[in-house]
Each structure stands twice: as structure tokens, then as C-alpha cells.
Amino acid sequence: MAGLSLGIRLLRRGENVTIYEAGTSVGGLCVNWRRGDYDFNGCLHWVLGARAGSSFHDMWRDVCDIDSLKFIDFDERVDIEVPDEDGGVWHFHLYNDVDRLQDYLLALSPADARAIRRWMDAVRTVSRFLPDLPPYPRSSSRVRRALHYASLWRMWPMLPLMARWGSLSTFSFAETLKGPRLREAVRRLYMNETAMTVVIFGQAYMATRVAAYPIGGSRALSDLLLRTFLSLGGHVEFGARVEKIRVDRGRAVGLELADGRVTSSDAVCSCADWRWTVGHALGGRFLSKAARSLLSVDKTSIFYSYCRVHIGVASRLDAIPHFLRIDESGVLPDGTPFSQIEVEVNSFDPLLAAEGKTTLTVNFTTREGQWWINLRNSSREAYKAAKNDVARTAMAALTRKFPGSFSESIVEVVDVTSPATYHRFTSNHLGSSQGWSPMKNIMRRPPLSSTLPGLRGFALAGHWLEAGGGLPIALISALRAERAIISDL
Secondary structure, three states: OHHHHHHHHHHHOOOOOEEEEOOOOOOOOOOEEEEOOEEEEOOOOOEEOOOOOOHHHHHHHHHOOHHHOOEEOOOEEEEEEEEOOOOOEEEEEEEOOHHHHHHHHHHHOHHHHHHHHHHHHHHHHHHHOHHHOOOOOOOOOHHHHHHHHHHHHHHOOHHHHHHHHOOOEHHHHHHOOOOHHHHHHHHOOOOOOOEHHHHHHHHHHHHOOOEEEEOOOHHHHHHHHHHHHHHOOOEEEEOOOEEEEEEEOOEEEEEEEOOOOEEEOOOEEEOOOHHHHHHHHOOOOOOOHHHHHHHHOOHHHEOOEEEEEEEEEOOOOOOOOOEEEEEEEEEOOOOOEEEEEEEEEOOOOOOOEOOOOEEEEEEEEEOOHHHHHHHHHHOHHHHHHHHHHHHHHHHHHHHHHOOOOOOHHHEEEEEEEOHHHHHHHHOOHHHOOOOEOOOOOOOOOOOOOOOEOOEEOEEEOOOOOOOOOHHHHHHHHHHHHHHHHHHHO
16 A cells, blocks of 8 residues: 555656556555455555545545545444453443543543543544644645644644653553443453553544545555556556565665566665565665664564454344454464454445345454464465364354354355465565554654665655554655655656
8 A cells, every 4th residue: 555655646746657566456455355245354444534634634635536435434433342340241332422432431430530531631632633643744845844844833732642641551541540340441442452642543533533434445445546556657567576676886776576577767665564675675785773673673562463254144243233342262273362352243334245244354363473474384284274273263252242143054254364364465574464563652663764774766665664554654654755766866
């Protein structure tokens, strides 16, 4: 998605652009794939910048006709099953409307009224400044960009907000709460411990409706970018795996492909995993000392990966919430214990299944990506057995939780993706789904930039340049890479 976004921007500047895509479709992880009557959505829960009211909408409009997509909103973001003190379970509802959520939280835990109001006030504060977050100059004029950045002084209320919440995670914030039910619910806001700034910003985007789900899922957005790219004269070569970035006298001058072909160009941008780019395609050169230190960081600094069980069923499953986390304990084949699983029910999207049918996905998170990669490389049979084991775990959990709605008798298609799948399609380190983890500090950038020291005619883009990853970073990084390339041509 970073490559398509960058390519579109360069085409509009009059440049000739070719994208070399190792796979058979565009989008990277932002893809759908077809299995019989079912179209499985591989990525998108929502698009940040779906509507006017945030700077991301302006950025999308500079790339494609984002307003041509049909978006839908949800009153409730997620339904979370939480164990209670008596051994039973209850359901926590994370509503998107801030006032409704505040009233719900106050009724749930009156003793935490002060903390709840501070939390919701933080969401309201962020919501006020969404048109300028992240600071995005809407003009190509240097003078206007300078004036834009100078005007950001008015965002000073964000400073105490970041000071208060910047060091807190869902786990550490939960420990400050008095109500046991609210405490446990906050711990479960995400599948893993997550920075509270991520929670707050996400709530602000949802509350203002500037983030929404596109009908058609990942395919809707990736196809829109592809159509735009091709309509402007861009060219895509599929199945074109890059082996090396050619460098001559300190300048990137083209590519060497796995099939033996050699290309020439005035500039090269890599939207691939940065480790693969600098370690393999560039042979370990052009890294700063600070960036080189990232080669040995532990796996907790990398965003986790997923085992995802995609299921096509001959039923609408309308009685099950569209997005929920259920209390379920077990151990994945790679040794990762879990106490929750995440379930997505896509009955709201008519483009993902034939009439009367729907797709659902069960998510398990893991940081043992290398285990899955090694298993696939060493034994396809053992790898298939491990994926089947994950599928059986998911199906058994769904059958227990929803006996009146789900049964294996309505299942028509099952497809499992693992960290090895992520790695096979993207070469992402450890099969990571989003690059650097935002856990320690969402505002701290890795010591990486769009360019590399000592290498001209080259830029990096993609979700490894910022903590948090995902489509927003792909979009921002494309803008930065464009400036780096144009200034060097």
C-alpha cells in the first residue's frame, strides 16, 4: 500500500513508475482472497481517514478517490467477555460514542469516576485536533507548509495529555482502578498489553466517525489504489521478486530480480521489510550506528503476528456481535499460551459471501513467528498439522460459546494463515503484522528515516519506519519518501 501510494504521487508529478511485486496481487497484507463462495478479508477493520475530519482523509484524497468507497460505522467497537469474581462471565461493551461510553463506565465503577472522566476527556481532546494529527501540510508550497507548522502552537493541550498518558499501558492503567470489573475490562481492551495512547487515539477516530470499515474489506481499498495507479500510466510487474538493489558510486541505479533480469532507474524505493532491504538487498551497507542496533532487538520490540482461522459458513450468524473477544484458554502449537480469542463476524458486508452466508475469523496472537517459519521450511506436513490444530481449537471454542448459532455442520470452508504466511507474502521479520510495536512509546520513532546515509537516489517507505505500523504509517511514509526522491532527482 505504501508503494501504490508513493507511485501514484510520483506519477502525478510526471515521473515514470514501475512497481515490482513479488506476489500475484497488490496490497501486501491488505488483501482479500477467494475460497468458493467466500471472500476472506485479510486485514482491514477500519480505514483511518475514511471521512472528512482528519488529516488522513486529506492524505487519502491526494492519492485516490477515497470518497468513492462505501463505509459503514458501528455503535459498539468490541464486545469483550470478562470473567467475574464468582467464576462466571459478563460482557463489557466498548462503545464508540464518548458520552455513552462515559455513562456506561461510571455506572460500572462509580469509585473510578475521576479516572474515567480523565480518560474520556483525553479522547475528547484528541478528537478536537484530528484535522491536524499528524501534522500534515496540505500545500506543496514551502511558505504555506512553514505557516502550517508554525500554527501548531494551538495544539498545546496535547502536551499535558501525552505527559499523563504517554507512559501508561492498558495493564498499568488498570492497576490504578478501584473497581474490579472495570480493572479487568481495561486489561482486556486489546488482546495484548497496549499503550493507552493507542487506545485513546483509536477511540477518538471512532467517536468522530473519521475511521470506518469499507464494504468489500481490504480488497476495496487496495483495488482502488491499483486502479488509480494504472489509470495514471503506472506499471506493475507481478511475480517479480527482487534480489538486489543495484548501487553505483553511492547511488541506487536499479534492481536485480530473482529471474536474472536487471533493471535501470533514476531512483529506487523499497517498501519491503527494512531488515531484508538493508541486510539482503543492499548487502548490509548504508546503516547508521543507531539503526544497526535495531538488527539485534528482542522480539517484544516487534509487533506480534497472528494465527488466523478464516471460516465460511452457510448462515448469517446475525445473533453474534460483529467483533468480540471471548474468554478461552489454551496453548498454540508454538507454545504460546492464550486466555482470549478474538472473533470477527462479517455478516454486515454483503461482498464477502453469497446471500445467506457469511465469513468469520478467529484470531490468535503470537510472537513465535520464527517457529512457524522454521516449521514450514522443514516439514510441510507438520506445518499443515499445526495449522489444523489451530483450526480445531477455534471451531471447538465457537461451538461451545455459540451453541445456538454455530456448529461445524454449517461450515463450508476453513483457511488458516500463520506467521509463516505473513513472512511468505511480505518477508516481514518474524512474520510481523505491523512492524515495530508501539507498546513502549507510540510517540518515539525508531532511528530510521526515509533515506539511508551515504546512499543517493534511494528511499524507504512502509510500516517499519514508525512504531504502530499499519495503513496510516504506509500513507505517511509514502509522503516522506516522495519528498526524499524528488529532492534527489
